[in-house]
Amino acid sequence: MLSRCDRRSDLWRGEAIHSLAVIGGFAGEPRVAQALMRMYGRCKKVSRARRVFEEMARPRGKYLWSSLIRAYANRDRAQLAALVHEMNSWNKRLEDEDYANILDLCGKLRALQEGQDVHAHIHLNRLERNRVPGIKLTQMYGKCGRPDEARRAFAEILSKEIIAWTSVVEAHAKNSQHKTARELFLKMKLVPIFPDEGAYLAVLRACVGPAALKEGKAIHAAIVRSALEKRPSVAAALINMYAKCESLADSSACFAKVVFDRIPEKDVVSWNALLAGYAQNGHFGRAKEVFETMPGRRLSSWNAILAASSEEGGLVLAKSVFESMPEWNLVSTTAMLTAYAQNKHLDQAKFMFDRMPEKNIVSWTAMVSGYAQNGSLGLAKSLFDVMPERNLVSWTAMLAAFAQSKRYDKAKALFDSMPDRNAISWNVMLNVYSCSGMLGEAKSLFSAMEESNLISWNLMLAAYSENGDLDQAKGLFERMPMVADGFDPDEVGVMNILSGCSHAGDVATGHSFFVSMIRDYELKPSKQHYSCVIDLLGRAGYLGDAREVIANMPYAPEARDWSCLLGACRNHKQAVIGVSAAMNVLKLNPARSSSYELLAGVVT
Structure with a gap:
C-alpha cells in the first residue's frame, strides 16, 4: 500500500499506514522502515524519512541507506551535507547504486566538498576502480568545475567503456578545456572505442572557435557516416557547433543551415538551436527570420x-x-x-x-550584477548579503563588483571567504593584483591556481609586461604550449608581449613575436597588433620602418596611427617624416588641434 503513495496528495494515507505500523509494533522492521522512507521521499517529506531512519536501531543496513539517499533526491546542500556526514560516521560500504545517487546529487548541487567526502568514503572501501563509482566521480567533478580531478577519477576506472570516456570528455568540455576534450575524444577512438550519440554530443560541445572548425567538420563527417545526423539532439548540437566556430561567419552559417535543412522532422529544439546560434553571434536579422518562420x-x-x-x-x-x-x-x-x-x-x-x-539564484545575481555594473556598490553588497542562497556565480559577481570599483581590499577579503572558486574568480583576483601593481602577489596566486585557462595566462602576461618584467613575460609565453592545459597562445597574449616590448624599447623581441604569431601559431594579426608594432618602432626611433608598416598593413590607416608616428618624430627630431605624418593626420581629422602642436615640436 505504501508503494501507491507517490504524491503529496497521498501523504495522509501514508501517514495513516505509518501510525498503524507504530501501533502494531512493526515500524522498526527493516523492510517496513525502508518502505516508509521511500514513501516520505516520494511525497517530498525528507525530514520525516530521516526521522524514520534515525529511529531505527543500529547497525542500520545498507538498504536503509539506499532508501534515505533516494529520499534526499533534489534536496538542498545543507541536507546533503548532513547526509554525507551521517554516511561517513557509518563507515561501511554502500551499494554502487547508492554512491551513484549521492554523487549525482552532489553534482546537481555543485557540492564539491560533499562530493570529495563521498570520494573519500569510496576510496576507504577501495571502490574507485569499479565502473559505476568511477564514472559518477568523473561526472561529479566535471559538474563541480574540477576537470583535472575528473581526469584522475577516470584514470582509476579499471574497465573504461564508452560512458566513462564520454564523461571525461564532457567534464573538460563543460569547463572550457576544449582542446583537451577533443584530444580525449581522439584517444578514445584509438583504443578503439566507437563513439555513440552521447560521445558525439560531448565532443561537439568542445568545438569552439575558428581553430576547432576543421575538427568540427571532421566530427560532422563521422556523424554522417554513423547515420546519426538526423537525430534531433545531434542536429541541434551540430548547429550549435557551427554557431560557436568563426562566430557564425557566412561559411559556418551555411553549414549550420545545411544541417538544419536535412532534419526530416524539425522539432522545437532544432528551431531553437538555429535561432540561438544566429542570436548569440550578432545575426539578429537571421534570428528574427527564423523566429518568424517557426511553425510553433x-x-x-x-x-x-x-x-x-x-x-x-x-x-x-x-x-x-x-x-x-x-x-x-x-x-x-x-x-x-x-x-x-x-x-x-x-x-x-x-x-x-x-x-x-x-x-531564483539567477534573478538575485542579475540584480546584484546590475547594481555593480552601474556603480552602486553599496546596494549590490546589501542585496548580496540578504540573498537566500548563493552560488559560485553570485560570489564571483560580487568579487568583480569590488574589483571594478577598485576596492581591492574588499575584493581580497571576499575572495578569501569564498566557499569555492573557479577559473573566473581566480582570474578576477589575478587582475586585481595586476592592476594594483602587486606583481609578487599576482605571481604567487597564478602559481597556486587550482584551475587556469587562457585568460589566466594572458592576465599574467599582461602583469609582467605592464610592470616591465619582459624576460618573465617572454618565458611564460614560450612555456604556454608545453605547460598550459589544452591551449596555445592567442592574439591577446601576443598583444601583451608586443605592448611590453614597446614600453621596453625591445624591437628585436617584438619583431620576433610578431613574426612568430603568423608563422608558428597561424594567428592573423589584427589592426591593434599593427598599431602596437607602429608604436614599438616609433618609440625605438625606427621611424622609416614605422612609416612602411602604416603604408603596407592590410588595414586602412587611422589618424591615431599617423599621430603615433608624429609623436615619435617629435621625440626623435625627425622633421621630414614628421611633416608627412602630420599631413596625413590632418587629412583624416582636420579638427585635431594637438597635431598642430606636435608638428610645431617637430619643425622647431
Missing part, C-alpha cells in the same frame, strides 16, 4: 529572441518583444531585468525584481 513558438523561443533583441536594439526593442510575449516565466523577467540594468535604468530593474512572483 514556445516560451523558450520567445526568451531567445528577447535576449537577442536586448543585445541588438537595446532597451526599446527588448521592451517591445517582452510586451508581445503571450506569457512570461522567470527566464523572461530576468532577461528584462538585465536589459534594464544594462541600459542604466536601475529603478525599473528593481521594480521588476521586487514584483517577480518567484525569484
Whole structure:
C-alpha cells in the first residue's frame, strides 16, 4: 500500500499506514522502515524519512541507506551535507547504486566538498576502480568545475567503456578545456572505442572557435557516416557547433543551415538551436527570420529572441518583444531585468525584481550584477548579503563588483571567504593584483591556481609586461604550449608581449613575436597588433620602418596611427617624416588641434 503513495496528495494515507505500523509494533522492521522512507521521499517529506531512519536501531543496513539517499533526491546542500556526514560516521560500504545517487546529487548541487567526502568514503572501501563509482566521480567533478580531478577519477576506472570516456570528455568540455576534450575524444577512438550519440554530443560541445572548425567538420563527417545526423539532439548540437566556430561567419552559417535543412522532422529544439546560434553571434536579422518562420513558438523561443533583441536594439526593442510575449516565466523577467540594468535604468530593474512572483539564484545575481555594473556598490553588497542562497556565480559577481570599483581590499577579503572558486574568480583576483601593481602577489596566486585557462595566462602576461618584467613575460609565453592545459597562445597574449616590448624599447623581441604569431601559431594579426608594432618602432626611433608598416598593413590607416608616428618624430627630431605624418593626420581629422602642436615640436 505504501508503494501507491507517490504524491503529496497521498501523504495522509501514508501517514495513516505509518501510525498503524507504530501501533502494531512493526515500524522498526527493516523492510517496513525502508518502505516508509521511500514513501516520505516520494511525497517530498525528507525530514520525516530521516526521522524514520534515525529511529531505527543500529547497525542500520545498507538498504536503509539506499532508501534515505533516494529520499534526499533534489534536496538542498545543507541536507546533503548532513547526509554525507551521517554516511561517513557509518563507515561501511554502500551499494554502487547508492554512491551513484549521492554523487549525482552532489553534482546537481555543485557540492564539491560533499562530493570529495563521498570520494573519500569510496576510496576507504577501495571502490574507485569499479565502473559505476568511477564514472559518477568523473561526472561529479566535471559538474563541480574540477576537470583535472575528473581526469584522475577516470584514470582509476579499471574497465573504461564508452560512458566513462564520454564523461571525461564532457567534464573538460563543460569547463572550457576544449582542446583537451577533443584530444580525449581522439584517444578514445584509438583504443578503439566507437563513439555513440552521447560521445558525439560531448565532443561537439568542445568545438569552439575558428581553430576547432576543421575538427568540427571532421566530427560532422563521422556523424554522417554513423547515420546519426538526423537525430534531433545531434542536429541541434551540430548547429550549435557551427554557431560557436568563426562566430557564425557566412561559411559556418551555411553549414549550420545545411544541417538544419536535412532534419526530416524539425522539432522545437532544432528551431531553437538555429535561432540561438544566429542570436548569440550578432545575426539578429537571421534570428528574427527564423523566429518568424517557426511553425510553433514556445516560451523558450520567445526568451531567445528577447535576449537577442536586448543585445541588438537595446532597451526599446527588448521592451517591445517582452510586451508581445503571450506569457512570461522567470527566464523572461530576468532577461528584462538585465536589459534594464544594462541600459542604466536601475529603478525599473528593481521594480521588476521586487514584483517577480518567484525569484531564483539567477534573478538575485542579475540584480546584484546590475547594481555593480552601474556603480552602486553599496546596494549590490546589501542585496548580496540578504540573498537566500548563493552560488559560485553570485560570489564571483560580487568579487568583480569590488574589483571594478577598485576596492581591492574588499575584493581580497571576499575572495578569501569564498566557499569555492573557479577559473573566473581566480582570474578576477589575478587582475586585481595586476592592476594594483602587486606583481609578487599576482605571481604567487597564478602559481597556486587550482584551475587556469587562457585568460589566466594572458592576465599574467599582461602583469609582467605592464610592470616591465619582459624576460618573465617572454618565458611564460614560450612555456604556454608545453605547460598550459589544452591551449596555445592567442592574439591577446601576443598583444601583451608586443605592448611590453614597446614600453621596453625591445624591437628585436617584438619583431620576433610578431613574426612568430603568423608563422608558428597561424594567428592573423589584427589592426591593434599593427598599431602596437607602429608604436614599438616609433618609440625605438625606427621611424622609416614605422612609416612602411602604416603604408603596407592590410588595414586602412587611422589618424591615431599617423599621430603615433608624429609623436615619435617629435621625440626623435625627425622633421621630414614628421611633416608627412602630420599631413596625413590632418587629412583624416582636420579638427585635431594637438597635431598642430606636435608638428610645431617637430619643425622647431
